[in-house]
Amino acid sequence: MLVDDSLIVLTSGGGVSLGTVQLGQKVISPKIGMLNEIVNISKQQYSGDIYVIYLPNGKELKVTCGQNIYTENRGWVTVSNLSKNDILLYGKDNIIDIKREKYNGYAYLVTMLYEDGFYVNGVRVR
Numbered sequence: 338m339l340v341d342d343s344l345i346v347l348t349s350g351g352g353v354s355l356g357t358v359q360l361g362q363k364v365i366s367p368k369i370g371m372l373n374e375i376v377n378i379s380k381q382q383y384s385g386d387i388y389v390i391y392l393p394n395g396k397e398l399k400v401t402c403g404q405n406i407y408t409e410n411r412g413w414v415t416v417s418n419l420s421k422n423d424i425l426l427y428g429k430d431n432i433i434d435i436k437r438e439k440y441n442g443y444a445y446l447v448t449m450l451y452e453d454g455f456y457v458n459g460v461r462v463r
Contacts, residue, residue, distance in 0.1 A: 338401040338445060338446045339400055339401075339404070339446075339457060340387050340400065340401060340443070340445070341355065341399040342355045342356030343355070346358050346447075347364060347365040347456040347457075348363060348364050349363040349364070349372050355445055355457070356445075359375070360375055360378055361374060363375075366451065366453055367407075373451050373455055374449065375447060375448070378445065379445070379446040380445055381443065382444075383401065383440065383441075383442065383443065383444035384440070384441045385401070385402070386401075386438070386439060386440070387400060387401055387402070387437070388401075388417065388435055389437075390419065390435050390460070391434040392458060392460065393431070394459060396458045396459070397458075398458050402417050405454075406419060406425070406462055407454060407463075408423040410424045419435055421434065421435065425459075425461075
């Protein structure tokens, strides 16, 4: 799950914050020339560990421990198994840093029509 509602999701109309995406909205699909549709959005209270991934573009990605992230060098990896040596599709750069921390707040679970993922702050997630 994603835990920061200010994260930018790439949609057919441009980037929008996670907190404003809507059911049925089309997001940019990793498959060239395709859009993926949001079929479910769940906002729920979450208390536990999260990972903060510091990206080469100066942004952060905050996710719960079970989130899958796409890496160029290893394919789909659960965030708890990421390392600084992993290469994210965004900019083909290594991760700057990864930190685990406690979190208490809202988390968002976004379900897509097709399971090929979507982009958040330039990183492919599912």
